[in-house]
Amino acid sequence: MFKKSGSIYGLLFGFIAVFGAYSLEGGSFKALFLFPSMLVVFGGTFSATIIGVGFEKFKKILYLIRMAYFPPKYDIKQLIDGFVKISIKSRQEGILAIEGQLRRLIYPFPKKMMHFVMDGTDIDLLETLAMGEMKAMQGRHNSYISMFSKMGGYAPTMGIIGTVMGLIMTLANAGKDPNTLIHSIASAFIATLWGIFSANLLWLPIADKLKQCHLEEKYMMEVSLEGVMAIQGGEIPSIVKSRLMSLLPQKEQGTIGKL
Numbered sequence: 001m002f003k004k005s006g007s008i009y010g011l012l013f014g015f016i017a018v019f020g021a022y023s024l025e026g027g028s029f030k031a032l033f034l035f036p037s038m039l040v041v042f043g044g045t046f047s048a049t050i051i052g053v054g055f056e057k058f059k060k061i062l063y064l065i066r067m068a069y070f071p072p073k074y075d076i077k078q079l080i081d082g083f084v085k086i087s088i089k090s091r092q093e094g095i096l097a098i099e100g101q102l103r104r105l106i107y108p109f110p111k112k113m114m115h116f117v118m119d120g121t122d123i124d125l126l127e128t129l130a131m132g133e134m135k136a137m138q139g140r141h142n143s144y145i146s147m148f149s150k151m152g153g154y155a156p157t158m159g160i161i162g163t164v165m166g167l168i169m170t171l172a173n174a175g176k177d178p179n180t181l182i183h184s185i186a187s188a189f190i191a192t193l194w195g196i197f198s199a200n201l202l203w204l205p206i207a208d209k210l211k212q213c214h215l216e217e218k219y220m221m222e223v224s225l226e227g228v229m230a231i232q233g234g235e236i237p238s239i240v241k242s243r244l245m246s247l248l249p250q251k252e253q254g255t256i257g258k259l
Contacts, residue, residue, distance in 0.1 A: 007068065007069050007205070007209055008069050008070075010205070011069070011201065011205075014201045015201070018197060018201070019032075031186065031187065031190070032190060032193075034187060034190050036162075037162050037166070037187070037190040037191035037194055038194055040158055040159075040161060040162035040165065040191055041155060041158045041159050041162055041191055041194040041195045041198060042194075042198065044154070044158035044161065044162075045151055045154045045155045045158050045195075045198070045203075046058070048150075048154040048158070049147060049150060049151050049154065052147075052150055053143070053146075053147050053150070057143065057144070057147060058147070060144070061147075064144055064147075064148070064206070064210065065206060067210070067213060068205075068206045068209035068210055068213070069206075069209070071209065071212070071213045071216070072213075072217075074107070074216055074217065074219070074220040075106070076219070076220065076223055076247075076248065077248070077252070078106060079105060079106060079107065079110065079220065079223060079224065079227070080223065080227070080241070080244040080245065080248075081104075082101075082104030082105045082106065082110075083105070083110075083224075083227035083228075083230070083231065083240060083244060084237055084240055084241045084244075085101065085104055086098050086101045086102070086104060086105070086114070086231060087230070087231050087235070087236075087237040087240040087241075088237045089101050090231055090234075091234075091236065091237060095117065095118060095231075096118060098114070098118070098231075099118065102114055102115075105224070107220060107224070109133070109220070109221050109224055110224035110227065110228060113126065113129075113130055113224060113225065113228040114228055114231070116129060116228075117228060117231060117232045121232075123229060123232055123233060126228065126229065126232060127225070127229065130221070130224075130225045130228070133221075134218065134221050134222075134225075137214075137217065137218070137221070138214070138218070141210065141213075141214040141217075142214075144210055145207050145210045145211055145214070146207075148203050148204070148206045148207035148210065149203075149204065149207045151199075151203040152199040152200070152203040152204035152207065153199070155194075155195045155196075155198045155199040155202075155203060156192075156195040156196050156199050157195070158191075158195050159191045159192040159193070159194055159195015159196060160191075160192060160195065161191070162188075162190075162191025162192070162194075162195070163188050163189055163191045163192045165188075165191075166184065166185075166187055166188025166189070166190075166191060167185070167188045169184065169188075170184040170185050170188060222247070223244060223247050226243060226244055226247060227240065227243075227244055230243050230244070
């Protein structure tokens with residue numbers, strides 16, 4: 001389930017802080033939103049990214065931005081409660097009787113691991129399968145994080161390119177009306193502004209948010225693996241509960257109900 005993220009407020013505050021300060025200084029928004037400057041920065045950044053990571057990965061950019069600002073929330077306490085209830089069922093009626101209880105695990109990864117347990121997979125192979133999936137997940141996530149980190153590096157450089165292009169045009173028109181030249185110089189630096197702005201308020205924060213999303217999903221998978229291995233090992237429900245609750249922050253360990 002996706003919930004509204006506080007990151008969106010941070011983004012709005014960033015826009016208000018930068019553009020509000022610009023407005024207070026008497027700046028004109030018409031001068032700020034220059035299409036040629038924005039085309040150089042954003043078009044150049046996207047082009048460099050496509051060259052670097054390929055179009056197949058780049059085309060997921062909108063999905064990844066949505067993921068960063070509206071990340072999925074993992075209810076770890078509900079997941080632990082589900083494992084405890086499944087362990088009770090398993091102790092009472094056997095491992096094959098838990099199939100109807102798997103809905104309690106709420107996420108695909110623990111359900112998949114529990115199906116392996118029901119199929120009789122031994123504990124070493126089960127851990128190998130889980131660690132392999134977690135490693136693949138980490139590699140996939142790191143590639144997306146790296147893409148946005150690269151964009152954060154490309155954008156300021158593209159801004160400088162846009163500024164240099166503007167200054168070249170300004171110098172080419174030297175000798176004309178001084179007011180026109182001053183206006184052209186000011187316009188040339190708009191590209192640098194957009195390059196630095198997009199890097200530090202868009203691309204790099206998104207990379208950081210995706211890192212956080214990765215850590216939260218990894219945490220869910222680690223808790224799930226502990227629960228699956230505890231049930232596979234035939235541990236009693238109270239031990240399953242204690243084993244999983246130890247993975248929670250100290251202040252949250254007493255918030256799950258008694259057996």
